[in-house]
Amino acid sequence: MHLNNKQKQHLKGLAHPLKPVVMLGNHGLTEGVLAEIEQTLEHHELIKVKIAAEDRETKTLIADAIVRETGACNVQVIGNTLILYRPSKERKINIPR
Template sequence: MNLSNKQKQHLKGLAHPLKPVVMLGNNGLTEGVLAEIEQSLEHHELIKVKIATEDRDTKVLIVEAIIRETGACNVQVIGHTLVLYRPSKERKIVLPK
């Protein structure tokens, strides 16, 4: 699923007041963390994930792995925070055209 710039801007606005619902710790990206991200995406559609790593390359690899495994769209990455969007069966967020 590809998002247009207008849709990304809309999602960024909706994500701004959100707090991270999933936080990656020292163990990195585990099965449990992926399951939590899946569950959160199904429930909320738009979530923030906090990635606690100082290495930029590692962070990029983690972000790519999360997107690949969950099938979600990367809305943006700011600092250590990743914003993900994936529509659920009962859509809660209406995207602009």
């Protein structure tokens, strides 16, 4: 799924008041963390993930791996926070076309 700029702006506005629901620790991206992200995306559709990585390259690699493994859309990365969107079977969020 690809989001256009209008859709991303809408989702950024919806994500602004959200708190990170999944936080990556010292062990990095594990199977358990990926399973938690999958489950949370299915329930909420729009989530924030906190990535504890020192350098930008590592953070980008982790974010890309999460997007690839979950099939979610990367809405935005701000600092150490990744905003993900993936529609569930019963849509909860209406995004503009």
